[in-house]
Amino acid sequence: MRSARSINSDRPVVTDKREAILRAAIRVFAHNGYFNSKVADIASEAGVADGTVYLYFKSKEEILHSIFDRSMEEAIAAGRKQIEQTSDPREKLRRIAWLHLERLGADRDLAVVFQVELRGSTKFMEEFSAAGFAEYLSLIRSTFEEGQHAGVFRPELNAKVVAKILFGALDEMATNWILSKRRYKLAPMADQVLDIFLNGVSAR
Amino acid sequence: MRSARSINSDRPVVTDKREAILRAAIRVFAHNGYFNSKVADIASEAGVADGTVYLYFKSKEEILHSIFDRSMEEAIAAGRKQIEQTSDPREKLRRIAWLHLERLGADRDLAVVFQVELRGSTKFMEEFSAAGFAEYLSLIRSTFEEGQHAGVFRPELNAKVVAKILFGALDEMATNWILSKRRYKLAPMADQVLDIFLNGVSAR
C-alpha cells in the first residue's frame, strides 16, 4: 500500500477531497434521506464534479458504508478507551452510555444518518449488524457480565438481553432527540437512563 | 366521509382487493425494502394489474402510509382496551409491553415494515411521529404518571423519559428479533424487560 511513492510527505489534497465528499454526503443524506439524495447533490455540496465522487468511491452505496464503518470504528475505539480507565462495572457502563449520547449529540447530521438512514433497509441492517454493531452490543454485554461476577449486578439476569435493553433505551433517546424540534443537550439524558437501568439491574 | 353510498352493507369485492394489495405490499416491502420495491411487484404479488393499484391508492407512498395508519390505530385501540381491564399501573404497563411484542411477533413481515422500513427517512419518521407514534408514547407516559400518583413509582422520575426508555427497550427487542436468524418467541421477552424496568422505577 505504501510501496509506491510513499516518499512524498504530504498528500493533503487526496485526503481532503475524500473527506470533503464524506462530510458532504453526511449532510446531504441527513437532509434528504439516502434514497432521495442524488450523487450530484453530494458532489456539488462537496465542491467537486460528479465524476470526482467516483474517483474516491465505487458507488453511492459505498459512501454510506464508509460513513458507517469509520464512525463505528471510532466509536468502539473510544468506548474501549473509556472502559480501561476504571474498574468499576457500574462506572464503565456509565461512561459507555455517556459517550454514546455525547458522540451522537455532537453531530446532528451524523446522528440522523445513524439513527434514521442506516435503518432504512434490512439489507443494510444485516450488513451493519454483522459489522460493528454486534461488537458494540457485546462490549456492553461483557461489561455487564463482569459486574455480575463481581457481585454488583443481579446474577440471574440474561446479559444479552440486558445489553439490548440499555442499548435500546439509549437509542430511543437519540432518535427522539433528532426528531424533536426543541433543542436540548443529548448527553445528559444518559444519567436518567442509567439511574433507572442501574437501579433495575443492581444486586440489592 | 360516509355521506355517499353508505347504504350498501357489504363491499367485499372492494375491500378484498384493497386488502390484498395492502397485504402484498407488506410482504414485498418486508423483503425488498420500500425503495427497492416496485409497484409492479406489489401488483403481481396481489394478483392484480399495475394500474389497479392506483384505483385504491394514490401513490406508492400512500400504501406505506395506509399500512402504518391502520396498524397503529389497531395497536392503540388494543392497548387501551387492555389498560381498562386493570387498575394496577404496574399490571397496565405489563400488558402494554406484552401486547406490543405479541403483535409484532405475530406477523414478521409487518414487524419488518414497522421496525425497519418506516424508519428509513426523517420525512416519514416525522409524519409518523406526529401521527400515532406520539400517541402511543403518551399512552405509556400517562400510565406511568398514574402510578406515580398512586405512590407505586418513584415520584422524582421524568415520566416522558421513562416512557421513552420502556419503549426503546421494547423496540430494540423487536428489531433484534427480526434480524436474528434464530427463531424464538418475541412476546416473552417483555417479561425480562419489565423485570428490570419495574425494578428500576418502582418506589422502594
Added chain:
DNA sequence: CGGGACTGAGTGGCTATTCATTCATAAGAC
C-alpha cells in the same frame, strides 16, 4: 346496452455511472 372495474403496454422523468477531454503540474532534456 351502459357503466364501472380492471388491464398492461407505453410514456416521461429521473439519476447513477461512464468516459472523452481538459489542464495544472511534474519530470526530463538541454
Added chain:
DNA sequence: GTCTTATGAATGAATAGCCACTCAGTCCCG
C-alpha cells in the same frame, strides 16, 4: 532556467436503464 512531454486528477455532458404512473381499451355484470 526554460521548453517539451508525460501524467493523472478532475470535469461534466452524455448514456443507459429504471420505474412510478397514465390511459385507451377490454371485460363483465345487471
